[in-house]
């Protein structure tokens with residue numbers, strides 16, 4: 001059976017469960033999973049190391065120049081079973097998941113030169129199909145021709161609770177209020193920035209998962225993809 005390998009876009013708000021689901025779907029379909037949030041987080045870490053971003057300000061022009069020295073790459077880790085992000089050769093998968101990075105990432109992700117560089121990389125990765133990519137602008141900008149597009153969302157309170165549990169599980173002490181505040185702020189910056197704001201693609205399937213289990217969402221996504229595969233067969 002020689003079936004076409006589709007591209008699947010998974011967009012949505014912060015902590016809407018995108019990554020977990022996109023990862024599970026990729027594994028089930030034997031597709032490649034690409035976490036574009038990890039790329040923006042790694043770019044933020046790079047800007048932090050270069051001292052070009054604070055929690056309130058980013059030095060746009062200096063960062064644009066420095067980007068030539070930023071090399072991002074995903075490498076498969078057989079131990080974890082996922083591809084992990086590397087910044088200039090170093091695995092930064094853990095380092096990018098801190099509140100320090102979370103507090104600065106929306107500023108860095110709003111810099112047009114950063115988006116241009118990362119979008120080009122992402123489009124190259126999706127060239128041959130068979131990719132599940134999660135982010136904010138995947139269905140609208142990165143892969144407007146993706147055969148399947150999902151837009152995931154949930155109430156801010158549900159998302160903050162999920163994020164808090166993730167942070168606590170990885171040993172990071174944080175308050176619920178701080179997480180909720182950061183999330184609402186990121187929602188606002190991500191949705192109102194001039195370049196590629198978070199926006200639902202017209203042809204995306206919307207999934208509000210406040211009241212759905214992971215299994216229910218996973219089943220729904222797989223069914224949707226398989227239906228599309230049959231339509232295109």
Ligand code: DC
Nearest residue numbers: 014036037040105109135136137186
């Ligand atoms: O999915 P995440 O929370 O790891 O993403 C981190 C940040 O990166 C988020 O605040 C928005 C930004 N982002 C983006 O602007 N475009 C993407 N395609 C993915 C993430």
